[in-house]
Amino acid sequence: MNEANIDVTQLPALSVPRFVGRDREITALGEALDRPPAVVLLDGEAGIGKTRLLWEFLTSSSERGPRALVGACPPLREPYTLGAVVDAVREGIGNVSGLRLSGLAGALRPLFPEWAADLPPAPEPLEDATAARHRLFRAFVELLSRLDVAVLALEDVHWADEATLEFLLFLVSRRPQPVSVVLTYRPEELPADSLLLRLSSRLPADAHLVRLTLKPLGxxxxxxxxxxxxxxxxxxxxxxxxxxxxxxxxxxxxxxxxxxxxxxxxxxxxxxxxxxxxxxxxxxPPTIRDAVLERVGRLRPDTRTVLYAAAVLADPADYPILDAVTALPEDRAGARVAEALGCGLLREDGRGQWSFRHSLACRAVYEAIAVQERRAMHLRAGRALAESTLPPVAQLARHFREAGEVEAACRYTEQAADLSTQSGDVATSALLLHNLVTTVALPAEPLVRLVTKIQFQSLPGSDPYSKVIESLRSALRARALTPEQEALVRFQLGRVLMVAGAMEAGRLEIAEAVPRLSPDSLEAARARIFLAIPLGDARPAAEHLRWLYEAPAVAPSIAPHERLRLFLERAFALLMLGEEAGWTEARQIPDDTASPREAALLAIGQTNVAEAAMRWGRYEEARARLARALALADNHQFLGHLGSIASTRAHLDWFTGAWDGLADRATALVGDDDGVRLKDRCEAALVAGLMQLAAGERARAEERLRFAGRDDQQRIEAAAALAQLHLRAGNVDEALRITEEPAEITIRSGIWPRATEVAPVRVAALVAAGQLGKAADLATAFARALGEKDAPAPRASVVGCRAILAEADGQPARAATLFGQAAAAWQAMPRPYDALLAREHQARCLLAAGRRESGLTMLAEVSRRLSELGAHNDADRVTRFLHEHGRGTPTARGRGRPSYGNQLSPRELEVARLLVGGRTNRQIADTLVVSTQTVASQLKSAMRKLRVTSRTALAIRVVELGLVGDQGHPPAGDE
CATH class of the missing domain: 1.10.8 (Helicase, Ruva Protein; domain 3)
Known part of the structure; x- marks a missing residue:
């Protein structure tokens, strides 16, 4: 046969391949779903047939019982909130009329605008994203419970957004679980920190997990x-x-x-x-991609255009939209669409929606489109979709961004981001905004506005800032800005730099922006506060204060919540700078407000004042402020604020000696990188490191303290603890090196509230190095900066510095008196650990002064109380010293009432069960006839014991452990 003369038209038409080789998996899937509730994880490499197996099973079983809802996670850089779940529900049911949904279902309105006539009214907006997301999850669970649906199947979960994965964890933890769940994914594309990996560990006892892995065919x-x-x-x-x-x-x-x-x-x-x-x-070809591209290259140009249009759309689209994107003449379009369908790359579903059969082929074709043609198609796609009855804003944002249509891209991106935020999905909102500002050269006004809205802590990766910083710098380099526009961009650049930890670089940008900012504008007021707060390198306190005291009045037109923010930030800055006027302003902070947005600011403001109160040594004030912050978080469901409150509370508990369970609480906060911000994890790491130092775990303590030093607010105290560790080990040079910069920042600059911990260590290090003159100068500078301020902790620290100098000067009797005064001052706050360490020094000075019996008796008491507190390393040191001097110590008794350890007490379990039932703290308090504060305390205790940091996580964990029975639906309007 002459191969060169083969007639291709004589070859038979190709059919869609038959489903073969998966009988065992089909059977296993059926057996699993016949025993609900089930969770089936179906994994395998790209192209292995996961989608085909799922559809073959669902098709074959469609007549056996309730139907399934099926959705797919799109391979886009910015998914939309619960996109796969929304698509599954939207495709599976026509409307929600007649489902008897409670008022909770009004939370679904942003995701299903087409159901506006049938859904309850939208509930009151929640400022806290975590609470809003939790409410949305509950609304979805209620919806699924009302439907005649047995299975929720989501494909390509390796591409799922964070909200979808959190919803899956929430869904499978419910009792009863409203539907069985089938998830398909590619293991090789699953991020190492994916929440999907936690799914198997979160299943309750009555649910069963089935794992199916598809292997290649023989x-x-x-x-x-x-x-x-x-x-x-x-x-x-x-x-x-x-x-x-x-x-x-x-x-x-x-x-x-x-x-x-x-x-x-x-x-x-x-x-x-x-x-x-x-x-x-x-x-x-060695890859599916290469095979697809060679096949596409052999098609007629018009047919390729159809495939290009489908790849640009990415999401399923009907024929009119696909036709509009191709821009082919009518007499050619229909035939070429049919030809594209016949080539086996496209499919048409039951709703007349066209899409690629496989995401691999879609991506391969998309990447093969010439850049200019791709941009033109995105523009046509955006214009066509914009004419829809309910425009898909997330898709429109992507199409106009890729088309380079700046105004439309900004408009739809902002709309999509706002919808995500309303649903509590700040991660998707931040990603949408981040992708726009880092890929499109925006004019100054929208650039500044959109950067302001990005919540950087919600973005993935270790450096969400650098690309935004470069976009702002590019806008400045363009030199097409008016002076006022340049100032606004520069202010945003400085703000982002400071948030990213580049304090000095950010400060310089903001300082350069201030002269050109409108004097009475919000930006000018915030810029001055940024420059006033003493973060970063050392500057004289007077320089920071000048920014506050020379600030002009803000314009009356500034929104009330922004005025409140400025007031709270100003009070915090004054307190951090050691100004008594800060307390005058702090006393004017209201306990609550009717505005959720203002309440969120108050919760943050009260927490910040509590932190400042700790620096001053006003521990009762700090505790009261934290209680107010917690009440606000409870009343308004600010679940995202709990991590900050918890870390500050842990810090306060360290100071005041409330150490029972503190190490476990702090460690749990450090490890919760999902629910706790890095800043708060650093504060918790500081506490964990200090606890480990007191317990003698030096290596682990060093690791924690170095992590804590990543946050500017904690780095000085962390440096002091590390220096103390080196000083006790005899490494004087390292102690001097570590404390040099913190001493400059706090003492030399006159910003005494941050000097309490570092000053005595620095003085001791200078004394150990023989630099008594410098040590004395430092103590004098600290005392001069403090003046007559009512600040118990710094005042006790000053006395401690003088005691160290007296001891070094060969005056043991005077040193003993001063150490005794310091100990009494610490104990009065109370700050028992530091009081005991001061007593230890006092006793040693008594020994040096010849008062052996008094000194040894005092040391024995110190050893006993250190052991009771939990400072076993220090207790052992004192005990060894006593033995060396011929004095034994009695065995210390443990203190405190018997506890349930890490088990929930009966009342904590009762509160947790009511929480799982969907009740608020106030409703739980009414049911149990206790105060909401008592409920909040019991919930926090339960969270600590179960090592979670949010109400949602606690509810999930309680169900996982089988601690609750079947829960009914939450009452109507339960918020």
Whole structure:
């Protein structure tokens, strides 16, 4: 036969391959779903047939019982909130009328605007994103519970957004679990920190987990696939083996290879069987992508255009939209769409929606489109979709961004981000805004506005700032800005730099912006506060204060919540600078407000004042402020604020000696990188490191303290603790090195509230190095900066510095008196650990002054009380000293009432069960006839014991542990 003259038109048309080789998996899937509630994890590499298996099963079982809802996670850089779940519900049900949904379902309105007539009114907005997301999850669970649906199947979960994964964890922890869940994913593309990996550990006892992994097909199964595509005619064993070797038995690779050989006319009939011709020369592309692109390249130009349009759309689209994106003349479009469907790359679903059969092929085709053609298609897609009855704003944001249509991209991105925020999905909101400002050269006004709205802590990755910083710097380099525009951009650049930790670089940008900012503007007022707060390198306190005291009045037009923010930030800055006027302003902070937005600011403001109160040594004030912050978080469901309150509370408990369970609480906060901000994790790490130092765990303590030093607010105290560790080990030079900069920042600059911990260590290090003059100068500077301020902790620290100097000067009796005064001052706050360390020094000075019996008796008491407190390393040190001097110590008794350890007490369990039932703290308090403060305390205790940091996580954990029975639906309007 003359191969060169083969007529391609004589080759048979190819069919969609038959489903083969998956009988065992189909059976296992059916058995799992026949025993609800089930969670099925179906994994395998790209093209292995996960989607085909799922659809074959659902099709075959559709007549056996309740139907399934199916959605797919799109491979886009910015998914939309609960996108796969929303698509599954939207495609599976027509409307929600007649479902008898409670008022809670009003939370679904932002995601289902087409159901506005049938959904309850939207509930009151929640400022806290975590609470809003939790409410949305509960609304979805209620909806699924009302539907005649047995299975929720989500495909390609390796691409799922954070909100979708959190919802899955929430869903499977509910009792009763309203639907069984089937999830498909590619293990090789699953992020190492994906929440999907936690799913199996979160299942309650009555749910069962089934894992199915699809493996490549064998040679016989490969032959069966090829035969089914060729009208079930026989395929030679040689041909089957050849394809199996080239494709590794991956079904999609087999199909694409056969289609490519068909297009090339590389298939022949020989001896009654299909084989390949020119055996030694046939090349099969090594990847599915290459096979798809070669096949697409062989199509007519108009047919390729249809495929390009479908790839640009990415989401399923109806024919009019697809036709509009192709821009083909009417007399050519219909035939080419049919031809594109016939090539096997596209599919049409039951709703007349067109899309690629496989995301791999879609992405390969998209990347092959020339840049200019791609931009033009995105523009046509955006304009066509914008004419929809309910425009899909997330899709419009992407299309106009890729088309370079700046105004439309900004408008729709902002709308999509706002919708995500309303649903509590700040991660998707931040990603939408971040992608726009870092990929499109925006004018100054929208650039500043959108950067202001980005919540950086919600972005993935370790550095969410650098690209935004570069976009702002690019805007400045363009030199097409008015002076006022340049100032606004520069202010935003400085703000982001400071948030990113580059304090000095940010300060310089903000300082340069201030002269050109409108004097009475919000930006000018905030800029001055940023420059006033003493963060970063050392500057005289007077320089920071000047920014506050020389600030002009803000314009009356500034929104009330922004005015409140400025007031709270000003009070905090004054307190951090050691100004008594800060307390005058702090006393004017209201306990609550009717505005959720203002309440959120108050919760943050009260927490910040509590932190400042700790610096001053006003621990009762700090505790009261934290109680107010917690009450605000409880009353307004600010779940996202709990981590900050908890870390500050842990810090306060360290100071005041409330150490029972503190190490575990702090460690849990450090490890919660999902629910706790880095700043708060650093504060918790400081507490954990200090606890480990007191317990003698030096290596672990160093690790924690170095982590704590990543936050500017904690780095001075962390440096003091590290220096103390080195000083006790005799490494004086390292102690001097570590404390040099913190001493400059706090003492030399006159910013005494941050000097309490570092000053005595620095003085002791200078004394140990023989630099008594410098040590004395430092103590004097500290005392002069403090003046007559009512600040118990710094005042006790000053006395401690003088005691160290007296001891070094050979005056043990005077030193003993001063150490005794310091101990009494510490104890009065109370700050028992520091009081005991001062007593230890006092006792040693008494020994040096010849008062042996008094000194040894005092040391014995110190040893006992250190042991009771939990400072075992220090207690052991004192005990060894006593033994060396011939004095034993009595065995210390543990203190405190018996506890339930890490088990929930009966009342904590009762509160947790009511929480799982969907009740607020106030409703729980009414049920149990206790105060909301008592409920909040019991919930915090339960969170600590179960090592979670949010109400949602506690509810999930309680259900996982089987501590609750079946829970009914939350009462209507339960918020």
């Amino acid at each position: 040679v016989d199964e490969t032959a069966a696939i090829v035969s089914s595509m060729l009208a079930d005619e026989h395929v030679s064993a040689e041909f089957a083996a050849f394809l199996h070797t080239r494709t590794d038995g991956v079904p999609l690779a087999v199909e694409e290879s056969v289609r490519l050989m068909h297009d090339r006319a590389d298939l022949i009939r020989q001896d009654g069987a299909w084989a390949r011709r020119r055996l030694d020369h046939i090349e099969v």
